[in-house]
Amino acid sequence: MIDYKVEDGVAVLSWNLPDRSMNVLNEGSLTAYAEALERAVADPAVTGIIVTSGKDSFLAGADLAMVKGAAFGAKDPAVLFERLGALQRLFRRQESCGKPVVAAINGTALGGGLELCLAAHYRIAADNPRAELGLPEVKVGLLPGGGGTQRLPRMIGLQPAMQAILKGTSFSPQDALGMKIVDEVVPAADLMARARAYLKGSPRSVQPWDERGFRIPGGAVQSPMGFQTFTAGNAVVVKETYGNYPAAKAIMSCFYEGLQVGIDAGLTIETRYFTALILDPVAGNMIRTLFVNMQDLNKGARRPTGEPKTEVRKLGILGAGMMGAGIAYVSSRAGIDCVLLDTAIEAAEKGKAYSAGLLDKAVSRGKATAEKREAQLARIHTTTDYADLAGCDLVIEAVFESREVKAGVTKQAEAVLGPDAVFASNTSTLPISSLAEASRDPGAFIGIHFFSPVDKMMLVEIIMGAETSSRALAVAMDYVQKIKKTPIVVNDRRGFYTSRCFGTYVSEGIEMLAEGIAPAIIDNVGRAAGMPRGPLEMNDDVALDLGWKIRCAARKDLGDAYELLPGEAIVEALVDRLGRYGRKNGKGFYEYPADAKKYLWPGLAELAPVRVSEADPALAKEIRTRLLYRQAIEAARCFAEGVVTDIRDADVGAILAWGFAPWTGGPLSLIDTVGVARFVAECDALAARFGQRYSPPQLLRDMAKAGRSFYQADTAQAAAAE
Numbered sequence: 001m002i003d004y005k006v007e008d009g010v011a012v013l014s015w016n017l018p019d020r021s022m023n024v025l026n027e028g029s030l031t032a033y034a035e036a037l038e039r040a041v042a043d044p045a046v047t048g049i050i051v052t053s054g055k056d057s058f059l060a061g062a063d064l065a066m067v068k069g070a071a072f073g074a075k076d077p078a079v080l081f082e083r084l085g086a087l088q089r090l091f092r093r094q095e096s097c098g099k100p101v102v103a104a105i106n107g108t109a110l111g112g113g114l115e116l117c118l119a120a121h122y123r124i125a126a127d128n129p130r131a132e133l134g135l136p137e138v139k140v141g142l143l144p145g146g147g148g149t150q151r152l153p154r155m156i157g158l159q160p161a162m163q164a165i166l167k168g169t170s171f172s173p174q175d176a177l178g179m180k181i182v183d184e185v186v187p188a189a190d191l192m193a194r195a196r197a198y199l200k201g202s203p204r205s206v207q208p209w210d211e212r213g214f215r216i217p218g219g220a221v222q223s224p225m226g227f228q229t230f231t232a233g234n235a236v237v238v239k240e241t242y243g244n245y246p247a248a249k250a251i252m253s254c255f256y257e258g259l260q261v262g263i264d265a266g267l268t269i270e271t272r273y274f275t276a277l278i279l280d281p282v283a284g285n286m287i288r289t290l291f292v293n294m295q296d297l298n299k300g301a302r303r304p305t306g307e308p309k310t311e312v313r314k315l316g317i318l319g320a321g322m323m324g325a326g327i328a329y330v331s332s333r334a335g336i337d338c339v340l341l342d343t344a345i346e347a348a349e350k351g352k353a354y355s356a357g358l359l360d361k362a363v364s365r366g367k368a369t370a371e372k373r374e375a376q377l378a379r380i381h382t383t384t385d386y387a388d389l390a391g392c393d394l395v396i397e398a399v400f401e402s403r404e405v406k407a408g409v410t411k412q413a414e415a416v417l418g419p420d421a422v423f424a425s426n427t428s429t430l431p432i433s434s435l436a437e438a439s440r441d442p443g444a445f446i447g448i449h450f451f452s453p454v455d456k457m458m459l460v461e462i463i464m465g466a467e468t469s470s471r472a473l474a475v476a477m478d479y480v481q482k483i484k485k486t487p488i489v490v491n492d493r494r495g496f497y498t499s500r501c502f503g504t505y506v507s508e509g510i511e512m513l514a515e516g517i518a519p520a521i522i523d524n525v526g527r528a529a530g531m532p533r534g535p536l537e538m539n540d541d542v543a544l545d546l547g548w549k550i551r552c553a554a555r556k557d558l559g560d561a562y563e564l565l566p567g568e569a570i571v572e573a574l575v576d577r578l579g580r581y582g583r584k585n586g587k588g589f590y591e592y593p594a595d596a597k598k599y600l601w602p603g604l605a606e607l608a609p610v611r612v613s614e615a616d617p618a619l620a621k622e623i624r625t626r627l628l629y630r631q632a633i634e635a636a637r638c639f640a641e642g643v644v645t646d647i648r649d650a651d652v653g654a655i656l657a658w659g660f661a662p663w664t665g666g667p668l669s670l671i672d673t674v675g676v677a678r679f680v681a682e683c684d685a686l687a688a689r690f691g692q693r694y695s696p697p698q699l700l701r702d703m704a705k706a707g708r709s710f711y712q713a714d715t716a717q718a719a720a721a722e
């Protein structure tokens, strides 16, 4: 695991985990590293130590599956504190072993990987622009628990360290040099020679913070600079997290408390906060959903087994509007030849120009070369001629949201496609099974639902029609994997999964408006709950008329079963009477002046008279609970009805598709964390006051009775692995 070699008085400890593409810190590798380090320290022939890696990257950090195991396994804080402290002791031993240690950072060093380097006496990075150096733990609800919150500020100063750790920023080697996170950047070929040369000169073997008279660069905690940093830092943390992410607060505490004492006490303080975070459900839920389960989905966990691997080489895209243009961009970027078809060649060209625009930006920022730009654009063939679709392995239609238009393009395309080709629709609202009726082969017809903007949104919702075959699913999954997006697989019901649940957030906001709650309170509480935006502003962003159209269609289809809510009158007036369609026409719940920030439309008060203009903490809490629970109940209903069949799809999909409060780990994780029985009781109470939409599905009642949770099997597995 750690290759060990002594040459010319220098011990080279090279991380090289077998059977893994990247080095990670786990129990095995840490033990092996500790042994190698002690061996070098004990060898009198060794005067200096180089730590490096035998792989392309240096060290990708702690194995989060291991951290997750710790999170779900150990319940006793004292045991956990002891276990987590082991990493601190190892790194502390490295920096105080008496021999100079150089980190020769040949590639990416993240999290614990970078912390190991911070505990070396000197850091040299290879000039590899693809390498990333950073402490991203906050992104999964953790803090850098291997000394990061203590060593980085002691090296580079309070303020830059605070920013880097709170944001989880990754730096290129050159940027890391500018930040003084590394001491040198050299050409990759010279890395080891330079590390040896350093050791042959007059290397340090004591850290600055272990020397008498050490001062934190830029100013200590109790200094005018420290005062400013903490005052502003605390304000930013509260503004950005609304107190939903305990990690951010814990990081601030580590800085504030740990940097007023010596390094050893500081490290202990860090471990104490790290232990508290591990025991808090937020980190465990975030790691499970945003790391472990998302990775499972990315690796094809939901791909039907038994279907041979497929590859889309030539893709047809029908409709070069906003979605078609985006699909062409992400597909051509992945090396797929795209035929981009529209009714007029100008429209198709306009769709291609979207890719050119994005690539121009990438070239000007140094993120792509001119050759790469040309090669990618050459893969997008614009046309109006269906014959050009011959030979496509997959066709995705993104034409107008009209059953007739979609049926027409399906027939025209299929007339020239080979027998194995799969046809997909990007519809956001029309049932896949009914669109498949226009197809020559409903088994080869599937929904591939992208989100806008396609190049930024990581999720793709794959929808199985009633007759969709597992081969069509395999083709869709292999395609989504190739374009490096995360797929979830759902069944064909009204609104599929994501639009249906998201719709409840928006409509609950409107119901609150109808109840007389001031719109500013509704949107502020939505944001404070951890949603990306309030329900009213999000409704404006997706377009009020679209939402209204969907409601009307549902009302028509469901007849008496449709639950008519008071808020509908408000939307009807906004859309039908006042032509307020949302951000797209500059008029919705908000006004959108061309050169100023949006503001709430004053006329709204006439449609929805305000009866509650101030929210005391109890009311704010109730609004928050309602906004989150309403979505969670719908997600549970989708699971109960078989719209989603895998809890990973439900939780990962919710966060990636509509930004469901990431701190919860997703709607089903939220229900588990609240406790199913308590959740059911709270929902029953809400249903009694606000209506049947809060009534939990029978599945949740059964689970509550049986004392079961959604992730029970998962926790059982983690416990068994302990």
Ligand code: NAD
Pocket: 318, 319, 320, 321, 322, 323, 324, 341, 342, 343, 347, 397, 398, 399, 400, 401, 402, 405, 408, 409, 426, 427, 428, 429, 449, 450, 451, 452
């Ligand atoms: P758009 O209006 O921007 O683009 C539609 C394009 O289809 C236009 O360029 C139009 O000229 C072309 N078109 C129309 N009829 C055609 C035909 N017979 N043959 C070939 N081309 C034809 O629409 P959009 O926003 O890109 O949406 C397209 C589809 O994607 C819709 O089904 C929509 O529901 C779905 N969708 C949209 C979003 C979104 O956020 N906009 C998100 C997910 C899915």
